[in-house]
Amino acid sequence: DTGVSQDPRHKITKRGQNVTFRCDPISEHNRLYWYRQTLGQGPEFLTYFQNEAQLEKSRLLSDRFSAERPKGSFSTLEIQRTEQGDSAMYLCASSPGVAYEQFFGPGTRLTVL
Amino acid sequence: GQNIDQPTEMTATEGAIVQINCTYQTSGFNGLFWYQQHAGEAPTFLSYNVLDGLEEKGRFSSFLSRSKGYSYLLLKELQMKDSASYLCAARLNTGGFKTIFGAGTRLFVKA
Numbered sequence: 325d326t327g328v329s330q331d332p333r334h335k336i337t338k339r340g341q342n343v344t345f346r347c348d349p350i351s352e353h354n355r356l357y358w359y360r361q362t363l364g365q366g367p368e369f370l371t372y373f374q375n376e377a378q379l380e381k382s383r384l385l386s387d388r389f390s391a392e393r394p395k396g397s398f399s400t401l402e403i404q405r406t407e408q409g410d411s412a413m414y415l416c417a418s419s420p421g422v423a424y425e426q427f428f429g430p431g432t433r434l435t436v437l
Numbered sequence: 438g439q440n441i442d443q444p445t446e447m448t449a450t451e452g453a454i455v456q457i458n459c460t461y462q463t464s465g466f467n468g469l470f471w472y473q474q475h476a477g478e479a480p481t482f483l484s485y486n487v488l489d490g491l492e493e494k495g496r497f498s499s500f501l502s503r504s505k506g507y508s509y510l511l512l513k514e515l516q517m518k519d520s521a522s523y524l525c526a527a528r529l530n531t532g533g534f535k536t537i538f539g540a541g542t543r544l545f546v547k548a
Contacts, residue, residue, distance in 0.1 A: 326479070357536075366441075366524050366538030367480065380535055415479060422534045425470065428479035 326350070328429035330416050336435045337406055344402045345432045349418030356399050357426060358391055359415040367415055373399060406436045439463045441539035443525050448545045449515055457510045457542045459525030467534060469501050469508045470526040474541065480524055483510070512544075520546045 327350040359367035371381045375396035393399040417426035449455040468487040472480035486501035498511040522541040
């Protein structure tokens, strides 16, 4: 257990529905990252925050994806109008600064039927 | 573009030594991470190289050559529990120092 928690751990939804995931980073970490990982691939960068500011968002991310970190603590990732291609493991990670490794949460596995 | 290459799979014997290679082509390279990921679990940090050379940490060592865009992870005295995916990841100094990952190398350790 790295101290990063994610909720829910598993989510099954029907195509077209909206889903929201939550990540609680290690409390003193100011940087928070979201990744998506599919079977046999490495984590794919989605977006990241420094405190409450979203500093970068992947160009691969469509407008259906949005992330927030309203008070610089926990973060949410929302996917609107889910598609079967969104099925993946969604990983959250945090770090205390730029020059440090990232600590990953257990992930949320999304299945879109 | 940004590209990280590593072998898809490797097999080694318990007690042996294995070297997992990684080559990268990125703009704004800052440093190179290695993470271990067991099936169904989150990645865990192994090493981070910024400068050229070898860094040793117990049974695991990591090497970086910035001029060649090359790194390797060396695992000694292999144990069955080392069977996992090993992810090579480059930290970039563009924007806010994001990290991009390779697809991972699945290592199978056999008795």
